[in-house]
Amino acid sequence: MLSAWRRRRRELESVDAWRYRVAWSPVAGGTGTLTGAWLVVVPQGHTWDVWVSHVVKSMEERGASPVVVELASSATDGDAVAGPLRAALARAGDAGIVGVLSLLALAEGRHAVHGSVPLGVALTLAMVQAAGEVGVRAPVWCVTRGAMSVNGAERVRNTEQAGVWSLGRVVGLEAPERWGGVVDLPDVLDGWVTDRLAWVLAGGSGESEVAVRGAGVFCRRVVRAAAGGHRRAGWRPSGTVLVTGGTGALGRHVARWLARAGAERLVLVSRRGPGADGADDLRKELEGMGTRVELVACDVGDRMAVAELVSGVVAQAPLTGVVHTAGVLDDGVLEGLTVERFEEVLRSKSEAAWHLHEATRDLGLSAFVLFSSFAGVVGSAGQANYAVANALVDALAEQRRAEGLTATSVAWGPWADEGMAVSSSKVSRNVRRSGLAPMDPRSALRAMERSLAEGESSSVVVDADWPRFTAAVEARPWERLLSGIPEVRQLMTDSADDTEAMWVEDPAALARRLRSLPQTERSRELLQLVRAYAAAVLGHTGVDAIAPDRRFMEIGFDSLTATRLRNRLSAATGIQLTVATVFAHATPTALADYLLATYAAPPKRPRPRPRPRDRA
Structure with missing residues (x-):
């Protein structure tokens, strides 16, 4: 009996180490x-909204020159937005813009065709894509109102x-050179x-996720959940429980647990x-445990x-x-x-959660548990749609709690044993490379029990190797977001002067070094840089794993890892690359040659500034 108690104690300590939560910390x-021209992008019809006008006027009063761009609700693809952005850039003049402030989140309602997608998300996606297409390099800031x-x-x-907010986090990872942050x-x-x-x-503030209030500025942090906090008796399922995705990998584990x-x-x-x-085997297994089972399409x-x-x-039972x-996933x-x-992704996750909320809000449920991520x-770079869907699920849990309804949203790391995050060999490699270990399902559910017992509206459950995870971080926003975790904070302190840190190259210093070398040495230097970053992105310990003349796709690169390589090389060289550039120059040698040729190319001459037109 004592040995069983000790085993259970060790398991609880282990799963408590997986539990985190989101917190807000005040910033001094x-x-x-503000200075220079700012593009202020607003949904059509909001330009003369009192609240929006107040934001624009306050920027003017503090030194900015706002250039307002209106986007119609139908402008939900990059091509439809590129034209208005180009026109706005022309209005800004040769000095260019120093920042973009997007108020597109304020657009109300859903996309006209794809009704599971909030219009504000669709417009923001199109604006971010178009900004890259037209060459906007100024930081993009998104504003929300009452979303946090x-x-x-x-x-x-x-x-x-x-x-x-969640879309912005992915922009910060995939295109860090043109991301500012999001402000509520x-x-x-x-x-x-x-x-x-x-x-x-x-x-x-140096922050990329903040809420500004009359009482001060608050930054968003992921922190450890307090171990041994106040626990109620916990939820004990009884009567009838409905499980969506009930015959899938996660649903089967949940059904057995229930x-x-x-x-x-x-x-x-x-x-x-x-x-x-x-499905039939699952039903027989559960009925063997004494539970009546109904399988519904x-x-x-x-x-x-x-x-x-x-x-x-x-109609059959409460x-x-x-x-x-x-x-x-898509x-x-x-x-x-x-x-x-x-x-497709939002419909099955966040939209379905909303439908369940509406259909059950008056039933007095004892538990409403949402699986988030x-x-x-x-x-998560390469998963913007999935990240947005799960952020909306988390927000629904907060809304239900505010209405006095039960809700618990659990943002899971990857599960072992056929969980969606490890359902393909390619995804599994990326997961393990990132430092997130797939969790044993029974232990993961034990962690969820702890969250339910403590009455949390939202929690995070992830088995993270933080040194490995932070080594895989491709953009600075994560450093701040995770700095509330002691292990991450210590790693940041230890690596402050580490020359092997993420952004090891200063573009100006690299350019000077290249100019000081003979032509053949320049090529060799850039090839070494490309191979080193390619090895780091793929999780190898040295450049020998990256053959100079093997194609990137042959050595394991996909669109996500190519994005990470692009980010690193752009930061190191100061040359703005695209993912298409990486694949177009398909080997490390070809990409290094392209970088060298770009360094050697004469700078583009600015186009003559058009004469101003008189306004009527």
Whole structure:
């Protein structure tokens, strides 16, 4: 008995080490001034909104020259936005712009065709893509209003705007050279708020995720969940529990956990229901544990179908709990994503969660558990649509709690044993390379039990090797976001003077060194740089693993790792590369030759400035 107690104690200590949460920390703020021309991008019809006008006027009063760009609600692809941005750049003149402030998150409603995608997310995606296309290199800042809650007294009023936050995190990872950050503002814009906004936009805070309030500036952090905090008796399932994605990899583990914990009846929902592979075997297994099982085919992205599903369940017996595990992946870098690809991912995750919320809000559930993802909390390069979907799920949990309803959203790291994050060999390699270890499902569910017992509205459960994870970080925003974790903070301190840190090259110093070398040595120097960064991106310990004349795709590169290589080389050389450039120069030698030729090319002469036209 004593040995069993000790084993359980060790397991609880282990799963507690996996548990984290999001917190807001005050930043010593000040007032700031702005300079130069700023593009201010707003949804059509909002230009004369009092709140928006106040933001624009406050920028003028603090030294900026705003150039306002209106985008129609139909402008949800890069091509439709590129024209207005080019026109705005021309209006800014030869001096160019020093920053972009996007208020597109304020657009209300959903995309006209892809109705699972918030319009603000669709417009922001198109703006970011178009900004890259037209050559905007100034930092992009996105503003939301009432999308974040920095303390228990605040209520999230615009949950759909939380998707812009998660989209921004991915932009910061995939295109760090043109990302500023995201700022949440209150409804009331007094002088304190606008002063602090200018300070943040001017880089005074050094943060990329902040909430500005009359009481101060707050930065977003991931921190460890307090071990041994206040615990209630915990949720013990009883009666009928509905599980979405119930025949999938995650849903099967959840169903077994619920059956062991005492659920009398399980309604397992999936697209194919009883026709899903292995569904009948799962039903027999669960019934052998003493639980009645119903397998139902339902498209949980369909509002009416979910309403009918819940009505049918309740007609037979009271529904006591919901666990939403359903979700799909459609990964790709930002340059290749479309609103349609966002639709498919959001429909099965965040839109389905909203339908479940609407259909059950009056049933007095004892548990409403949402499976979210670590990707939504910290961002994940190559997974913008998935990150946004999960951020919206987290925001829904916050909204339900504010309404007095039960809700727990768990942002998971990868699971072992067929979890979605490790469902393909390529994804599995990327996961393990990142320092995130796939978690044993039973132990992961034990961590979720702890979160439920402590009454958390949202939590993060991830088994992270932080030294390895931070070594794989491709952009500086993560350094701040994760600095609330002691191991990460210590690593940042230890590596402050480490010449092997992420951005090891100073572009100006590299250029001087190249000029001092003979031609053949320049080529060799750049080839060594390309091979070193390629090895680091793929997780190799040395450049010998990267043959100079092997094609990048042959040695394991895909669009995500090519993005990471592009980011590193752009930061090191000062040459703005694209992912297409990496693949067009398909070997390390060819890419090094391209870099050398770019260094040698004469600078482009500026185009003559057009004569100003008289305004009517």
